[in-house]
Amino acid sequence: MGETSTISIDRMTKEDLDQVLAIEQASFTMPWSRNLFLSEFRNAPVSLMLVARSSPEPRDVIGYIVCWIVADELHILDLATQAARRRRGIAHHLVLAALKYGYERNVRRAFLEVRESNETALNLYERLGFSRSIVRKGYYDLPVEDAVVMSLEHDGLQQLVEKETESEHDK
Numbered sequence: 001m002g003e004t005s006t007i008s009i010d011r012m013t014k015e016d017l018d019q020v021l022a023i024e025q026a027s028f029t030m031p032w033s034r035n036l037f038l039s040e041f042r043n044a045p046v047s048l049m050l051v052a053r054s055s056p057e058p059r060d061v062i063g064y065i066v067c068w069i070v071a072d073e074l075h076i077l078d079l080a081t082q083a084a085r086r087r088r089g090i091a092h093h094l095v096l097a098a099l100k101y102g103y104e105r106n107v108r109r110a111f112l113e114v115r116e117s118n119e120t121a122l123n124l125y126e127r128l129g130f131s132r133s134i135v136r137k138g139y140y141d142l143p144v145e146d147a148v149v150m151s152l153e154h155d156g157l158q159q160l161v162e163k164e165t166e167s168e169h170d171k
């Protein structure tokens with residue numbers, strides 16, 4: 001789906017699940033189970049699951065994103081990168097790849113929920129142009145915490161995808 005000098009982005013396969021689950025379990029207090037990921041594989045074409053791999057070899061999974069695309073909306077459900085590889089733009093590339101894929105299939109709005117204490121993720125999404133919309137009280141467990149709903153509306157999404165497409169052409 002896309003390649004930079006250090007990572008490539010592809011569809012997740014069932015063979016990736018051991019590596020995905022290792023990152024998931026290291027990243028969240030309530031990680032998704034193997035069965036939950038497997039149910040997403042059965043949920044095509046609604047579910048979009050991408051992995052970032054180290055490139056060239058050994059092509060380990062170093063991050064992933066799971067989204068739902070319903071009509072013209074894309075909902076980011078799960079995103080994590082390997083702890084040792086953070087702050088290198090991997091999550092940024094994964095979100096961009098998902099948004100671009102969606103935009104090419106008529107997505108015109110994207111949103112997600114994030115823990116209000118998760119400054120890292122809030123910064124990541126704000127840098128991409130998402131803005132905070134509403135707060136869902138007590139949305140999370142372990143620990144109980146409010147969720148900030150963030151959204152990227154039509155114009156912001158279009159600008160982001162066009163900028164990304166131009167920079168790909170310049171390479």
Ligand SMILES: CC(C)(COP(=O)(O)OP(=O)(O)OC[C@H]1O[C@@H](n2cnc3c(N)ncnc32)[C@H](O)[C@@H]1OP(=O)(O)O)[C@@H](O)C(=O)NCCC(=O)NCCS
Nearest residue numbers: 027079080081086087088089090091092114120121123124
């Ligand atoms: C949030 C997460 C996915 C970011 O992954 P990443 O690959 O490190 O993100 P990137 O390198 O693409 O960072 C993009 C931007 O996010 C923000 N960001 C990333 N790490 C940050 C940190 N430790 N502190 C503050 N901002 C941070 C910055 O704006 C960064 O841009 P910059 O490096 O140019 O300043 C990763 O930290 C993670 O897996 N966390 C645990 C799971 C999680 O919280 N998932 C998100 C749920 S909504």
